[in-house]
Amino acid sequence: MDSMKHNGRVSDWFPEYPVMSTLRPSYPRGPWHYKDMHQLIVTYESTAEAVRAVVPRPLQPAEGNRVTIEWRNMTDVSGFGPYVEIGHSVACTFEGKPVIYVFQAFLNSESPTLAGREILGFPKRHGEPELKAVREVLTGTLSYGGTQVALATMPYRMVDLSDRLAEIEQELQTTQLVLKLLPDVDNHTPKVAQLVKVNLYDVRLKGAWGGPAELFMVPHVGCPVAALPVVRVLEGRQHLWDMTLNDGEVVYDYLEAERR
Numbered sequence: 001m002d003s004m005k006h007n008g009r010v011s012d013w014f015p016e017y018p019v020m021s022t023l024r025p026s027y028p029r030g031p032w033h034y035k036d037m038h039q040l041i042v043t044y045e046s047t048a049e050a051v052r053a054v055v056p057r058p059l060q061p062a063e064g065n066r067v068t069i070e071w072r073n074m075t076d077v078s079g080f081g082p083y084v085e086i087g088h089s090v091a092c093t094f095e096g097k098p099v100i101y102v103f104q105a106f107l108n109s110e111s112p113t114l115a116g117r118e119i120l121g122f123p124k125r126h127g128e129p130e131l132k133a134v135r136e137v138l139t140g141t142l143s144y145g146g147t148q149v150a151l152a153t154m155p156y157r158m159v160d161l162s163d164r165l166a167e168i169e170q171e172l173q174t175t176q177l178v179l180k181l182l183p184d185v186d187n188h189t190p191k192v193a194q195l196v197k198v199n200l201y202d203v204r205l206k207g208a209w210g211g212p213a214e215l216f217m218v219p220h221v222g223c224p225v226a227a228l229p230v231v232r233v234l235e236g237r238q239h240l241w242d243m244t245l246n247d248g249e250v251v252y253d254y255l256e257a258e259r260r
C-alpha cells in the first residue's frame with residue numbers, strides 16, 4: 001500500500017504526541033495540577049456477591065466488602081478547568097498489599113473524561129454529579145439524564161480531624177488501580193487489557209473532617225451505582241486537598257500473561 005511507504009514516524013507531523021482530534025485535541029497534556037479539591041467520601045459495606053462481581057483477578061477483595069463512593073469538586077485544575085467527578089471503588093489486595101480498585105466513575109466534563117480513559121484507563125462515563133453544602137449538610141448527588149441515582153449527605157465540617165492530617169494524607173496515597181480495556185479496530189480482539197496504577201504526586205491535605213453519613217442509591221441500568229448495594233454505612237469524610245496527576249504504571253498485563 002502506498003501509504004505504508006513513508007517512514008511512518010508520527011513525530012514528522014506532530015512535535016508532541018498527538019491526541020484526537022489533531023486540529024483541536026480533546027485534552028491538554030499533563031501534568032494536571034489540582035488545587036483545593038473538596039471531596040466527600042462515604043465508605044460502606046456491600047455484599048460479598050456484588051463485590052466479587054466487579055473485582056477482576058488477580059485482585060482480591062479485602063476483608064469486609066468495603067466500598068467507597070466519593071464526590072470530588074475539582075475547583076481549580078490546570079488544563080481541565082473546574083469539574084465534578086464521582087469515583088466508585090472497592091478495597092482490594094494486590095500481591096498481598098492493600099489497594100483501591102476504581103471500577104466506575106462519572107464526570108460532568110468531556111476533557112478529563114477522555115484523558116482519564118485514553119491515557120490511564122479510568123472507567124469514566126458522563127453523568128451529572130454535584131457536591132454542595134445545602135444549609136448545614138454537605139450533599140452529593142448524581143443524576144443520569146436528569147434522573148437522580150445517588151444521594152450522599154453528611155454534616156458540613158462537623159468533626160475536625162486536623163490532628164490526623166499526616167495519617168489521612170498517607171491514606172489518600174493508597175495505591176489506586178484501574179482496568180484499562182481497549183478493543184482493536186476489528187471490534188473484537190482486545191488490544192489493551194492492563195491493570196494500571198495511577199500515580200499521585202505532590203499530595204497535600206489541607207483539611208479533613210469526619211461525621212455520620214447517609215447514602216441512598218437507585219437501581220438504574222445506565223448508571224449502575226446501586227449494583228453495589230449498601231449493607232451499612234461505615235464512615236463519612238470530607239477532605240480539602242491538592243495533588244498532581246500525570247501518568248500511570250502497568251502492574252499487570254492480561255494479554256502478556258495469556259501469551260506466556
Ligand SMILES: CC(=O)CC(=O)O
Pocket residue numbers: 085112113115116117120122245
Ligand atoms: C486525567 C484524569 O484521569 C482526570 C481525573 O481523574 O479526573
